[in-house]
Amino acid sequence: MSSNILVSVAWPYANSLIHVGNITGSYLPADIFARFHRLRGNKVLMVSGSDSHGTPVTVRADADGTSPLEVYTQFHKGFLELFQKLGLTYDLFTSTHTENHFKVSQSIFLALEKNGYLYTDRQQQWYSPSQKRFLPDRYIEGTCYICGYTSARGDQCDQCGNLLDATELIDPRSKIDGSTPELKETEHYYLDYGKLQLDIVEFLRQREDYWRPNVVRQSLGQILADELHERAITRDLDWGIPVPIEGWKDKRLYVWFEAVIGYLSASIEWSKINDQPEAWHDWWYNAAARSYYFIGKDNIPFHAVFWPGQLIGAGDWFSKIFEEREGSSLVLPFDVPANEFMNLESQKISGSRNWAVWGLDFLSRYDPDALRYYLTANMPESRDTDWDWGDFLNRNNNELVATWGNLANRVLSFADKHWDGKVPTPGDLRPADREIIDTVESGFQTVADHIDAVQLRSGLIETMRLAAEVNKYLNHSAPWFEIKSDKSAAGTTIFTALKAIDSLNVLFSPFLPFSSERLHAYLGYDSPLFGEQYFETIVDNLGEHEVLRYRPGKASGHWEPSQLSSGQALRGPKPLFRKLDDSIVESERSRLGVPEGFQE
Numbered sequence: 001m002s003s004n005i006l007v008s009v010a011w012p013y014a015n016s017l018i019h020v021g022n023i024t025g026s027y028l029p030a031d032i033f034a035r036f037h038r039l040r041g042n043k044v045l046m047v048s049g050s051d052s053h054g055t056p057v058t059v060r061a062d063a064d065g066t067s068p069l070e071v072y073t074q075f076h077k078g079f080l081e082l083f084q085k086l087g088l089t090y091d092l093f094t095s096t097h098t099e100n101h102f103k104v105s106q107s108i109f110l111a112l113e114k115n116g117y118l119y120t121d122r123q124q125q126w127y128s129p130s131q132k133r134f135l136p137d138r139y140i141e142g143t144c145y146i147c148g149y150t151s152a153r154g155d156q157c158d159q160c161g162n163l164l165d166a167t168e169l170i171d172p173r174s175k176i177d178g179s180t181p182e183l184k185e186t187e188h189y190y191l192d193y194g195k196l197q198l199d200i201v202e203f204l205r206q207r208e209d210y211w212r213p214n215v216v217r218q219s220l221g222q223i224l225a226d227e228l229h230e231r232a233i234t235r236d237l238d239w240g241i242p243v244p245i246e247g248w249k250d251k252r253l254y255v256w257f258e259a260v261i262g263y264l265s266a267s268i269e270w271s272k273i274n275d276q277p278e279a280w281h282d283w284w285y286n287a288a289a290r291s292y293y294f295i296g297k298d299n300i301p302f303h304a305v306f307w308p309g310q311l312i313g314a315g316d317w318f319s320k321i322f323e324e325r326e327g328s329s330l331v332l333p334f335d336v337p338a339n340e341f342m343n344l345e346s347q348k349i350s351g352s353r354n355w356a357v358w359g360l361d362f363l364s365r366y367d368p369d370a371l372r373y374y375l376t377a378n379m380p381e382s383r384d385t386d387w388d389w390g391d392f393l394n395r396n397n398n399e400l401v402a403t404w405g406n407l408a409n410r411v412l413s414f415a416d417k418h419w420d421g422k423v424p425t426p427g428d429l430r431p432a433d434r435e436i437i438d439t440v441e442s443g444f445q446t447v448a449d450h451i452d453a454v455q456l457r458s459g460l461i462e463t464m465r466l467a468a469e470v471n472k473y474l475n476h477s478a479p480w481f482e483i484k485s486d487k488s489a490a491g492t493t494i495f496t497a498l499k500a501i502d503s504l505n506v507l508f509s510p511f512l513p514f515s516s517e518r519l520h521a522y523l524g525y526d527s528p529l530f531g532e533q534y535f536e537t538i539v540d541n542l543g544e545h546e547v548l549r550y551r552p553g554k555a556s557g558h559w560e561p562s563q564l565s566s567g568q569a570l571r572g573p574k575p576l577f578r579k580l581d582d583s584i585v586e587s588e589r590s591r592l593g594v595p596e597g598f599q600e
């Protein structure tokens with residue numbers, strides 16, 4: 001029986017480039033999970049997009065003398081290119097700057113209002129008389145009232161690290177023009193999380209047995225230690241989604257509030273552009289559907305507490321407002337498998353110091369499967385991990401190339417040479433042949449259990465262990481000796497090894513889709529394991545936006561043991577992976593921490 005699986009992936013913020021820590025934190029695990037479930041025959045919907053609003057984008061636009069739209073568009077383009085090159089099979093990777101997302105977010109806002117979870121309140125905020133606008137905290141600089149540091153940011157002091165109340169800064173200045181702002185009263189909408197607390201606690205209690213301990217600690221644990229408070233959901237900004245209330249059109253929805261709504265709006269956009277406008281109901285109004293949120297640990301409260309609160313609070317009013325139909329409640333997250341952080345050469349990754357391995361830059365020198373392999377083998381699922389260039393080299397050469405790539409290559413080459421490029425016809429299988437086939441085929445259960453529980457690292461390690469078993473079998477059977485005295489026995493060995501390799505290839509395929517697709521073709525299959533990614537331009541009343549999509553096409557992969565038959569014509573094998581030279585370790589390390597533009 002097939003299940004409906006929603007794969008919700010963190011929305012990258014459209015004001016910075018993506019590094020390997022981001023990739024292993026959320027984007028790659030989501031893709032492995034989605035590919036696996038597609039192979040199993042489940043109905044998968046994988047969505048995300050660029051988080052395009054908020055002050056970091058406007059601050060950057062002001063600094064660069066450009067517009068927020070240009071900043072967001074430029075970073076969005078880079079995300080599309082990277083995700084396509086990495087093989088991330090988003091059914092839709094869109095953005096929050098779309099007419100559809102505006103409407104869905106405003107409908108959630110109105111549903112919360114209908115259900116009585118919103119209220120307005122007045123507060124003091126810095127206002128720039130010279131620019132005639134309110135200044136968000138990030139636009140203010142002044143002297144820290146805790147430590148006396150003279151260049152403290154409005155929201156946080158970089159010297160003492162304390163979060164600050166911007167209105168209490170001493171000697172405040174506008175970061176835009178240096179002028180002195182004044183305090184002025186403004187009014188905002190608040191979401192009353194106190195009213196939702198019982199429901200959110202109940203939601204978390206139902207999941208604490210199977211959620212990762214860190215996620216439970218940062219959600220249920222936090223609420224029990226310190227109850228939930230109201231949160232402002234509007235801001236005085238001109239970039240973003242207008243508040244859908246008469247007299248409030250000059251204010252915008254707060255980005256933390258609307259960005260998470262993207263999981264829902266992207267599902268709806270995907271349905272629309274597929275001309276099946278209600279298809280999203282199968283994931284969002286279907287209590288049996290399972291939704292997974294792949295995020296980094298810095299995002300846990302937003303996905304495990306605030307977003308479920310928004311969904312609970314909207315209740316069935318969302319469908320009445322958005323599509324004028326009696327609906328049911330929206331499906332709450334089934335799991336939020338947040339990852340910890342990846343460090344780099346034992347230091348925290350830092351974009352501003354260029355202490356990072358950037359996704360697109362990496363792919364200009366190495367293959368995507370080498371990256372996917374290392375990031376999965378080293379995935380920070382239960383604790384922080386470290387990207388170490390020496391470790392990357394060793395794992396690439398000793399595991400990916402030596403244990404898996406060479407295994408496939410030497411068996412295919414041997415069949416090519418001695419059986420005229422065809423799968424040999426076996427004699428009766430001997431106990432050792434049957435045993436290795438059983439061993440590898442047991443992986444369809446054990447590896448599946450790991451991936452289904454979002455233990456991707458264990459799933460990959462188990463698959464590599466099975467590949468090592470096939471190497472042992474081959475070394476023990478030694479077909480290169482067998483063939484000198486008994487070609488039929490050697491044929492049985494090669495048949496068995498090819499069958500095992502074919503099964504292993506399916507087990508590896510969610511992790512290593514590029515090399516798996518090639519090996520699948522070398523094994524003589526005509527249709528691919530997976531479908532294809534493609535770009536599309538969507539036009540709406542806000543303009544146009546480019547999206548990355550996935551279609552199954554001729555995909556024929558199934559999560560099941562090899563059905564390889566004797567006589568099948570193989571295709572000339574080529575090595576699956578590149579062995580890397582030891583010298584890359586020093587050359588890559590020398591790039592770290594060097595400001596951009598100063599590299600050779």
Ligand SMILES: [Zn+2]
Nearest residue numbers: 144147157160
């Ligand atoms: Zn300070």
